[in-house]
Amino acid sequence: MGRGAFLYGLWSLGVVGLFLGSTFYAYSPFADGGRVAPRAGFYGPTHK
């Protein structure tokens, strides 16, 4: 295995590890929790 493939393997391990960690802690940077401010501005359809 070359150096590039080895580094990519480490990277992939880190990605899967982060995914596993986020799964265990049920964490996501895209979660809705914490967004307490109601939508400001226009209500109604945007249909044209």
Next chain:
Amino acid sequence: MQVGEEVATDDYVRPGYMLSREANAQEVSWSQSTLLEPKEIEAAFDVEAPRHPWPPLPHQPSPYPATLKTGFKIALAGLALLLLLTFLFSGGPTLFRGTVPLALDGRENSATLGPVVVNRPYQLVSIRAVAPRLENAWVDIDYALVNRETQESYQAYGLAERYSGQDSDGPWTEGSRGATVKLAAVPRGTYDLVVDYTGNRWGTAPIAYDTPTWNSGGGKDPFSGSSGGATEDMSIEVGQAQVFVSNFILALLLLFVPLIFIFWRHLSFEKARQGESDTGPTGVAAMFQSGDDDEEEDD
């Protein structure tokens, strides 16, 4: 071979090798050359050999395919792991199901639902509200999941909105009568779900559900005779899962973006290596030949 002698030459290459033809009126000679590693050249001739000549030599092998091949296998293994984890941790029984009365009168209402019991150490909690007969109206919903023991609060905002109408293109609809929010990393405990919600009508649209006969199949126009003020039930369902789809997509991107970058480097290498070819690009360089490349060849 003499000084000043002229020959016509052709080089045929494959990565690592070159077959050269030299011809004049008297003879045709062929020679095969094998590309040496820079270290071999330095050891044999005591000169400094360039490590990464650019553009690459016509018969210089790209250094990327081996990395790509191994990397692809690693990426597939990573993808399989991600899918397995997603499968193992997705879904779960509903934690709570209830209803609250909804009126589209612009007034804020509040309801406390529960208990919502979270059993895992950390839990993704999804809350889905559905107003099945919402029409040309919206509902603002503020959730607060409050731990009964610690009073710690997890808050989120949801919006269900549904509109319909008719224009020159025909009837149209927009929005959804349901809204789902997801709360991350909710610790184990027993919670109350406090729901503050406000139902509003859009413009002067009548309330769709204020005629009792509308849902009875009697064929009565739901928009006729509206006076406002009546209510329907909005269902609230609290579910659980452990995996965010957004996390999965992000992990996929992180997994495959380096491979795409390495492939792009390989493609650039091959295009540069075959740049002087008389017969045009082959292999991956031909597959990803751009319009600009074609024009250059025509010139």
